[in-house]
Amino acid sequence: TYHKYGGPGGSAGYWAAFQKELVLYFEGQIANTWSVLMHEAFHQYIFYACGEISPHSWYNEGYGDYYSGAEVQGSRVLEIGPFLWRRDLIKSKCREGSHVPLPEFIRYSQGQYYQRADLCYAQGWSFIFFLNKALPDGHPWRSILPIYLKVLQETKERDQAVEAAFKE
Numbered sequence: 121t122y123h124k125y126g127g128p129g130g131s132a133g134y135w136a137a138f139q140k141e142l143v144l145y146f147e148g149q150i151a152n153t154w155s156v157l158m159h160e161a162f163h164q165y166i167f168y169a170c171g172e173i174s175p176h177s178w179y180n181e182g183y184g185d186y187y188s189g190a191e192v193q194g195s196r197v198l199e200i201g202p203f204l205w206r207r208d209l210i211k212s213k214c215r216e217g218s219h220v221p222l223p224e225f226i227r228y229s230q231g232q233y234y235q236r237a238d239l240c241y242a243q244g245w246s247f248i249f250f251l252n253k254a255l256p257d258g259h260p261w262r263s264i265l266p267i268y269l270k271v272l273q274e275t276k277e278r279d280q281a282v283e284a285a286f287k288e
Contacts, residue, residue: 135163159184177233182244210242
């Protein structure tokens with residue numbers, strides 16, 4: 121039913137901005153369905169938070185998976201831990217050296233990102249997780265995500281947001 125309705129192959133949910141609709145299905149395990157809901161709800165949130173524009177896929181999909189690792193109790197997020205669907209794949213790709221070099225990755229179009237979806241989703245999640253969880257307070261890379269979002273919201277220009285966030 122989900123795929124007949126329009127669900128893309130290989131997906132378990134999607135946010136359709138044009139229809140203003142978040143779609144997913146219950147596949148038998150509430151934890152998996154919850155992870156998909158958190159991921160897709162982030163897409164919906166960020167689309168409107170940025171003035172009806174979606175960020176680059178590394179940011180959009182990376183944060184979607186970041187929030188898929190949230191432990192929620194009632195109406196509160198208790199903790200955001202690793203999203204296990206992505207962790208092992210990115211570890212192995214980094215060991216092999218087959219990940220996408222970061223200067224290319226942060227500029228990938230959505231089409232490029234989806235051409236290598238398994239790798240890119242895992243790499244996007246790991247990059248967002250690293251920038252949020254692995255850096256000490258005050259580290260200069262801590263400003264990457266807030267700068268990207270601020271510039272995107274102000275200018276509505278993805279490329280300008282990337283340039284500002286990753287300026288040396």
